[in-house]
């Protein structure tokens with residue numbers, strides 16, 4: 001895209017929302033309201049992996065027809081969690097194929113008797129392909145982990161006096177194929193002198209363990225039969241007024257009224273409107289600022305939507321309240337602007353990963369991670385390499401932590417992965433990501449992929465299409481993908497708004513030669529900027545480090561080597577961040593599990609925290625740096641205070 005156009009897009013983005021590609025069907029986070037109830041189904045589910053040779057015994061014997069315990073032995077499986085590390089059976093850790101989950105539920109009588117209530121089953125994520133039965137009836141299928149899906153099950157539960165008992169059966173297949181996202185291949189090993197008959201392995205092309213199962217909450221919620229299906233909010237600033245543009249979609253009725261009220265954090269009404277779309281103007285609005293950038297960060301308004309629909313026998317109301325942060329995002333040739341001010345990403349890459357729960361959502365871990373992010377002075381992270389749980393983004397909205405929201409476009413390493421079916425699927429996944437996350441002020445950019453083989457011609461076309469589609473879905477945010485290709489070879493870079501670069505100098509090559517980093521990193525930045533004149537983020541850099549290994553002078557894998565490597569990167573980042581480098585994200589926040597290999601010692605150890613969330617030496621180095629940068633980049637200028645330690649050396 002020509003530069004001028006990119007800038008114009010950045011300024012006009014919020015206004016262009018009306019032209020955004022409309023998506024069918026919403027995916028609002030299920031919140032309680034006077035018209036909506038929730039019933040969480042977290043806890044113990046019955047579980048069985050189908051170890052049969054073709055993995056299809058469950059379908060042949062129709063395990064969904066009767067309680068799972070009647071077709072064979074079951075295990076207790078906690079939800080949310082990955083199933084892999086829970087049992088002592090090594091076969092389950094590596095299992096590839098169908099696993100079966102089941103849960104019996106008693107519904108409140110009103111849900112089954114009151115025909116003006118709509119009952120919805122919502123699954124936060126099921127990695128990677130799921131089929132859902134309710135009371136043995138095939139109800140829902142979904143492809144792709146890390147994103148929610150739901151079904152209206154009212155007509156299955158509102159069928160008579162016995163219907164308050166519900167049996168939910170979910171079959172999940174974790175197999176990755178050339179057309180799934182992420183892609184993978186199944187390889188049959190046919191040399192019978194080495195492998196038993198029918199032996200196969202799942203190959204993946206990414207560096208994290210393919211944890212699977214019901215890794216986020218499963219819940220039931222209700223709405224009235226006429227209901228608020230979706231809300232899309234974009235925001236802008238005009239002089240000292242905030243603008244909140246809203247679009248609301250209603251289902252279940254054509255005869256309705258909508259009232260929209262915007263409340264401030266003290267619950268005072270600041271603007272109101274009616275109808276399915278409109279613009280609210282907030283004079284003297286408080287903006288949503290990233291924390292550390294501003295002394296009053298993360299300000300959230302509440303958009304209260306009230307639907308009144310004319311139904312027989314009488315009117316029906318539905319209420320939904322959406323948190324709204326008023327802020328703008330824009331990109332120039334050398335800057336990333338939030339609310340018109342230059343923003344520097346000093347943050348981390350994460351993974352949803354810890355201990356035996358695998359990628360299972362966990363509140364204590366979530367709060368610990370956010371405390372650590374603030375301890376570190378990190379103002380941003382990338383959701384490498386898949387969308388994180390919705391609760392994570394809600395915390396980012398509330399804390400003022402900026403997010404680059406990445407889809408599971410990781411491991412696009414082989415030429416055969418850039419085919420039409422994969423492209424269609426990738427575009428569909430971006431639709432699901434945008435639909436779910438579009439209203440989070442913390443999300444400032446979409447990332448459509450991590451390290452695709454972007455030197456290939458076919459990848460260039462593929463990335464162009466996915467990026468264009470994402471921009472059409474959401475004209476209000478910049479779009480990127482993360483590359484590790486050479487600047488002269490990359491075929492996708494022309495289409496991004498911000499160049500995101502991963503490099504591992506003195507780690508994956510020139511091992512041990514820390515003295516080369518400054519020269520190589522300078523060349524990297526200068527060649528890319530000369531070619532594209534777009535802002536650049538160092539989206540990954542780091543070194544594998546075993547906590548407790550020490551050596552001076554530094555040797556690879558020691559805490560000293562990680563620190564020294566970071567210091568070398570920081571010299572160049574400090575030179576370039578005053579020009580066109582707009583961010584640095586360490587790889588990685590914490591150690592995480594990978595497949596076994598001779599290059600991984602119980603997983604990837606590039607964390608600055610261990611997998612148990614204890615700091616390595618590099619965490620202290622990074623903390624000092626991030627607070628120093630925070631002090632330099634605050635707006636309006638004032639000294640940032642460490643949020644954890646009163647007597648921090650950086651206050």
Ligand code: BDP
Pocket residue numbers: 206207208385450451484502540587604606
């Ligand atoms: C990068 C990948 C990331 C890896 C990291 C590493 O984007 O997923 O974990 O390298 O090798 O290339 O540690």
